[in-house]
Amino acid sequence: xxLLIRNLSQIATPAGSAPKRGxxxxxxxxxEKSVIVVREGRFAYIGPExxxxxxxxxxxxxxxxxxxxxxxxxxxDSHTHIPFAGYRESEFNRRLSGxxxxxxxxSGGGIASTVRATRAASEEELSANVVTRxxxxxxxxxxxxxxxxxxxxxxxxxxxQLRAIRxxxxxxxxxxxxxxxxxxxxxxxxxxxxxxxxxxDEIIPRVAAEKLAVFCDVFIERGVFxxxxxxxxxxxxxxxxxxxxxHADELSxxxxxxxxxxxxxxSADHLMHISDAGIAALAASNTVANMLPATSFFLMxxxxxxxxxxxxxGAVVSLSxxxxxxxxxxxxxxxxxxxxxxxxxxxxxxxxxAATLHGAYSLRLANETGSIETGKRAxxxxxxxxxxxxxxxxxxxxxxRDVLRDGRFVVRGGMYLG
Amino acid sequence: xxLLIRNLSQIATPAGSAPKRGxxxxxxxxxEKSVIVVREGRFAYIGPExxxxxxxxxxxxxxxxxxxxxxxxxxxDSHTHIPFAGYRESEFNRRLSGxxxxxxxxSGGGIASTVRATRAASEEELSANVVTRxxxxxxxxxxxxxxxxxxxxxxxxxxxQLRAIRxxxxxxxxxxxxxxxxxxxxxxxxxxxxxxxxxxDEIIPRVAAEKLAVFCDVFIERGVFxxxxxxxxxxxxxxxxxxxxxHADELSxxxxxxxxxxxxxxSADHLMHISDAGIAALAASNTVANMLPATSFFLMxxxxxxxxxxxxxGAVVSLSxxxxxxxxxxxxxxxxxxxxxxxxxxxxxxxxxAATLHGAYSLRLANETGSIETGKRAxxxxxxxxxxxxxxxxxxxxxxRDVLRDGRFVVRGGMYLG
Numbered sequence: 001x002x003l004l005i006r007n008l009s010q011i012a013t014p015a016g017s018a019p020k021r022g023x024x025x026x027x028x029x030x031x032e033k034s035v036i037v038v039r040e041g042r043f044a045y046i047g048p049e050x051x052x053x054x055x056x057x058x059x060x061x062x063x064x065x066x067x068x069x070x071x072x073x074x075x076x077d078s079h080t081h082i083p084f085a086g087y088r089e090s091e092f093n094r095r096l097s098g099x100x101x102x103x104x105x106x107s108g109g110g111i112a113s114t115v116r117a118t119r120a121a122s123e124e125e126l127s128a129n130v131v132t133r134x135x136x137x138x139x140x141x142x143x144x145x146x147x148x149x150x151x152x153x154x155x156x157x158x159x160x161q162l163r164a165i166r167x168x169x170x171x172x173x174x175x176x177x178x179x180x181x182x183x184x185x186x187x188x189x190x191x192x193x194x195x196x197x198x199x200x201d202e203i204i205p206r207v208a209a210e211k212l213a214v215f216c217d218v219f220i221e222r223g224v225f226x227x228x229x230x231x232x233x234x235x236x237x238x239x240x241x242x243x244x245x246x247h248a249d250e251l252s253x254x255x256x257x258x259x260x261x262x263x264x265x266x267s268a269d270h271l272m273h274i275s276d277a278g279i280a281a282l283a284a285s286n287t288v289a290n291m292l293p294a295t296s297f298f299l300m301x302x303x304x305x306x307x308x309x310x311x312x313x314g315a316v317v318s319l320s321x322x323x324x325x326x327x328x329x330x331x332x333x334x335x336x337x338x339x340x341x342x343x344x345x346x347x348x349x350x351x352x353x354a355a356t357l358h359g360a361y362s363l364r365l366a367n368e369t370g371s372i373e374t375g376k377r378a379x380x381x382x383x384x385x386x387x388x389x390x391x392x393x394x395x396x397x398x399x400x401r402d403v404l405r406d407g408r409f410v411v412r413g414g415m416y417l418g
Numbered sequence: 419x420x421l422l423i424r425n426l427s428q429i430a431t432p433a434g435s436a437p438k439r440g441x442x443x444x445x446x447x448x449x450e451k452s453v454i455v456v457r458e459g460r461f462a463y464i465g466p467e468x469x470x471x472x473x474x475x476x477x478x479x480x481x482x483x484x485x486x487x488x489x490x491x492x493x494x495d496s497h498t499h500i501p502f503a504g505y506r507e508s509e510f511n512r513r514l515s516g517x518x519x520x521x522x523x524x525s526g527g528g529i530a531s532t533v534r535a536t537r538a539a540s541e542e543e544l545s546a547n548v549v550t551r552x553x554x555x556x557x558x559x560x561x562x563x564x565x566x567x568x569x570x571x572x573x574x575x576x577x578x579q580l581r582a583i584r585x586x587x588x589x590x591x592x593x594x595x596x597x598x599x600x601x602x603x604x605x606x607x608x609x610x611x612x613x614x615x616x617x618x619d620e621i622i623p624r625v626a627a628e629k630l631a632v633f634c635d636v637f638i639e640r641g642v643f644x645x646x647x648x649x650x651x652x653x654x655x656x657x658x659x660x661x662x663x664x665h666a667d668e669l670s671x672x673x674x675x676x677x678x679x680x681x682x683x684x685s686a687d688h689l690m691h692i693s694d695a696g697i698a699a700l701a702a703s704n705t706v707a708n709m710l711p712a713t714s715f716f717l718m719x720x721x722x723x724x725x726x727x728x729x730x731x732g733a734v735v736s737l738s739x740x741x742x743x744x745x746x747x748x749x750x751x752x753x754x755x756x757x758x759x760x761x762x763x764x765x766x767x768x769x770x771x772a773a774t775l776h777g778a779y780s781l782r783l784a785n786e787t788g789s790i791e792t793g794k795r796a797x798x799x800x801x802x803x804x805x806x807x808x809x810x811x812x813x814x815x816x817x818x819r820d821v822l823r824d825g826r827f828v829v830r831g832g833m834y835l836g
Binding site: 032087088089092093096136140199207294297298300329330331332334335336342343345347349365386390392393395396398403413414 | 505506507510513514554559623712713714716747748749750752753754759760761763765766802805807808810811812813814815818832
């Protein structure tokens with residue numbers, strides 16, 4: 001009942017389950033002339049074919065020819081907003097003619113238009129949209145993705161988004177991890193602090209009662225939620241059993257990273273404007289600095305999260321797509337790795353660990369996935385490439401040929417197995 | 419014997435065959451609620467289904483449901499170096515640690531390593547490599563690609579590369595247009611002017627006699643060929659019937675663009691360091707300013723060709739991948755359009771015309787391809803997208819679902835039809 005994967009050019013993976021800081025982030029484990037055995041959804045063996053022990057060997061019932069592929073762990077995309085309806089191409093056009101994200105938001109565009117479309121959609125429609133996005137993610141090598149609410153902005157529509165994620169999980173090729181982001185913005189109809197109180201008193205308890213979210217997230221930003229409001233929401237979420245995540249220091253320095261670290265949040269995300277104090281706070285914590293370079297790229301900003309400073313200071317760094325209809329309409333962790341390397345000057349090794357193991361760590365799944373390691377879930381990507389360097393070197397095209405999640409093929413020969 | 423393509427969300431194309439300068443570059447033709455009829459390899463009709471005239475209608479024998487796709491012309495990639503052997507990931511690593519392209523070339527890396535691998539390869543191997551690249555190009559929507567020699571750097575190996583392109587043309591899904599780039603560099607064994615004389619006296623006549631190239635190209639750059647050497651090679655090529663193209667002003671301003679214009683070259687390519695005088699010279703000429711933003715991106719340079727200046731001055735601009743194993747290992751015109759828009763601030767409309775019609779114009783094929791127009795060759799891409807904006811908006815993933823070249827499907831449902 002085991003699957004033997006042969007004829008690999010290379011296996012490249014971070015080692016183990018512990019996060020890597022500083023110089024250690026560059027250390028990948030690579031295997032040449034080796035095979036992978038998958039059994040009962042988990043990695044049963046990694047190494048030379050001749051050294052497979054007999055107990056494992058006699059369970060092998062299937063043989064897969066990887067045709068010279070490079071094996072890497074499935075990508076972990078730990079920051080997405082995929083339960084949405086409606087696209088926003090028109091804003092994109094406005095940005096091209098010089099308007100900023102803030103300009104567009106100030107004139108009633110931006111997130112408000114996605115809120116309208118998402119409120120108008122049924123749970124079934126949202127769930128179908130999540131599955132559509134997840135299938136594309138799978139074809140690009142992602143096997144686990146976080147998914148946030150935050151386009152409902154009232155009790156019923158936030159619950160609808162989270163229920164849509166749960167329903168999508170039944171058929172999604174990607175493992176989905178839900179986050180309640182009711183504090184994504186103020187609803188158009190209520191810009192007062194009453195909304196913060198409603199999140200704390202009504203939404204969080206209800207989400208917790210239905211077990212709809214693992215994490216609770218807040219967008220701390222000038223003109224959105226203050227650090228104090230964010231703190232209150234995240235503490236309420238934590239009391240209800242949801243671990244904090246924080247949209248921090250994206251458009252300005254609001255000391256969000258320090259708040260995240262002080263709350264022992266799972267992640268502080270975006271960080272384009274993080275201060276040196278914020279960097280030091282993350283470096284001294286277990287809060288992952290989650291960087292989303294595709295958003296800077298699409299917003300035509302020269303400002304990226306300071307990856308080298310964060311790494312050199314000793315922070316645990318991860319990479320995600322930020323997939324959303326306004327500022328980062330991409331499902332591909334490959335373009336994210338390319339931007340991390342070519343724009344943020346991370347090495348390919350650093351980028352790969354940030355895009356796999358460290359995403360799993362921030363989702364509290366590092367013991368289960370994020371590396372190719374005996375005993376972990378067999379979440380595996382086979383690349384049409386002779387080495388993992390091609391993930392950045394051979395850019396702009398999808399190198400993913402085959403994807404297994406929990407040991408089962410979800411993509412084969414580039415095609416989603418529906 | 420005609421094919422009806424129905425259920426399109428949109429058709430978006432430049433109009434006609436003439437190049438577009440200045441503000442006119444923004445003018446795309448779009449059709450809603452329309453169909454396309456393809457007959458005998460050419461577009462026979464574009465417009466509302468009810469208005470198809472009877473003579474065309476009665477020839478329709480096949481019906482294709484585009485499932486809401488957006489139709490655009492096949493991409494024209496007018497600058498590639500695809501007949502090569504060997505990859506160069508190791509240089510890429512060196513650049514990540516701070517070395518420049520010039521540093522790497524000075525220490526014996528760079529093009530010299532590709533020359534060694536290409537010389538060592540057989541014509542059959544090179545031809546197979548070209549077909550492999552062309553299949554990927556087709557999956558990403560390219561239907562015509564220029565292909566240069568220039569890694570042989572002696573008579574026999576330059577001829578071998580050009581013969582490999584010709585042989586690949588028999589099975590390539592992409593129409594290939596060959597260019598002799600013997601003057602890509604000096605061969606490692608001869609850094610003297612004798613090499614320039616040999617190109618003029620031996621290689622060009624032989625290439626012309628075997629009809630192996632349509633164009634003749636020269637890399638004019640400090641430390642490579644001077645403007646005077648380039649001028650001599652291009653004039654010799656032109657006398658032998660090959661239209662000039664020029665690698666111009668890539669790493670420094672060498673007045674290459676002005677030379678290209680003065681010779682009525684088909685294109686001046688790269689142009690990251692073009693002077694204002696060079697811009698004015700191109701604007702006053704029919705020489706296409708061919709911009710290759712993927713190369714700047716991969717070289718981690720902030721310096722892109724000055725697209726806005728070139729467009730505003732009235733130059734005809736095109737976009738290409740520069741696909742090559744050293745500085746731009748990508749086959750995707752989609753990432754090129756994304757970089758043109760997000761990094762060079764071209765609009766999506768400008769980018770699309772530059773990536774289609776203007777490439778065809780520079781390859782002297784604008785009467786045959788480059789737009790969706792009755793009578794032109796049916797080189798067509800169907801995108802999994804509701805509008806052409808998604809080419810940039812939905813970035814980092816391949817939107818191409820189906821591709822026809824000369825009216826025949828070469829890609830269907832994302833898969834190459836081998």
